[in-house]
Amino acid sequence: MPDLALIQQQFLDYLQGKSNSFSDNVINQPPVTIDTRLGIYKNAYKMRLRETIDNDHPQLGKYLGDELYDALVDGYVATYPSKVRSLRHFCHNIPQYLATQRPFSSHPILTDLAKFERTLLDAFDAADKPVAKMDALSNIEIDRWPDIKLTFHPSCRLFTQLTNAVESWQALKTDTAPPPAQDYPLGVFWLVWRNEQRLTEFANIDPISQVLWQSFNDGNDFSHACELLTDYCHEEQVPVEALKRLQFWINNDMVSHISTD
Secondary structure, three states: OOOHHHHHHHHHHHHOOOOOOHHHHOOOEOOEOHHHHHHHHHHHHHHHHHHHHHHHOHHHHHHHOHHHHHHHHHHHHHHOOOOOOOOOOHHHHHHHHHHHOOOHHHOHHHHHHHHHHHHHHHHHHOOOOOOOOHHHHHOOOHHHHHHOEEEEOOOOEEEEEEEOHHHHHHHHHOOOOOOOOOEEEEEEEEEEEEOOOOOEEEEEEOHHHHHHHHHHHOOOOHHHHHHHHOOOOOHHHHHHHHHHHHHHHHHOOOEEEEEOO
16 A cells, blocks of 8 residues: 555646546545546646636736636646745745746746736735834934944835836736836836735835945945936035935835944
């Protein structure tokens, strides 16, 4: 008699459409055939995977429409079968699938849409951590400002879109027809984070904000970050522009720690 682990693996192989002899372990109980009984489990398994994709990527599904969405589900489940018990990360490779499989790969906005929805999920599920308040910044002595370093909240992340995916997502979210697909070769930047009310937010940011955020996120201090901004604005405006962005980040719960070490 096969051991339990082998039977479980054979059953999983059957559910995932792999060739195996699992039916040999099932007792025939007419009038319902073995294939019919096993088919019930197989269909239920696939439906559960589809529900996971539905929940993780609702606006992507709307954008694709029923026929293409069915093709995505079938193709993705076959290409990336679930390998772990939790379904939280089952859809992790959907952006990769859309970027490499026809007909989806001919439409880059689909990959961006999927990446954005995954970024929202990751921000929502990020670890909890206290957020810094403006007092922590205003209490720093002026001569220590060049040494300021920021630690962003674990939920805060930068999303770069190469198409108008976020605008399309926003339209679909309100059941409005999305705009025609448009490419952004230089990229458009968004910050995504979870606020203290545990609501996921996102905001479009300009190149100055992107450069400043990336510099702080890389561990650089205020003086280094400001040096980078001289390529984007007059030198006398750099501190003002940098401070505006620091205030925005802090007031919107994106920063967890401010230091001068």
